[in-house]
Amino acid sequence: MWKFLIFIAAVIVWPASAQDHQVYLTTHDNWAFYKILVAGQMTDANVKATCEAAGMRYPCRESGTNGCTVWGWTSDCIAYDSVGNSCYTHWFLSSKLCGIGFPDHCQPLDDTFVYSPGLHDDSALGVDYDTHSWGLYGTGYNNMYALCAGGASI
Helix, strand or coil: CHHHHHHHHHHHHHHHHHHHHEEEEEEECCEEEEEEECCCECEHHHHHHHHHHCCCECCECECCCCCCCCCCCCCCCCCCCCCCCCCEHHHHHHHHHHCCCCHHHCHHHCCEEEECCCCHHHECEEEECCCCEEEEEHHHCECCEEEEEEECCC
């Protein structure tokens, strides 16, 4: 009987402990944005693989619409309308989540990295709330969060 109860308790507790690895941020333009824990170095390849392993897609550094495809967007990334806000994904999400356009001052975006095609060393681009830093090259960081996006029904 005890073994059965311990098994049931483990099944109930496990999902709660896994919640730290995937955190819902906000929904916009039919995309639900999440931050998902990455194992290893914060490279574009790891950010992309983490999102795909979670059954999601990934935003690029730029939104991909309204002329926001100049340097930080490729056709494999999602596209969303930034509604006149910054083309940059971190900046746009900061406005939406915190009411300010400074991702390094928006706590929900702490330690998040976004897919950044064309950046040197295959680095994803990140934010650190604690030091109020934006534009961090991911090859210098490990075990942080990838910004990912799923359909709003996820």
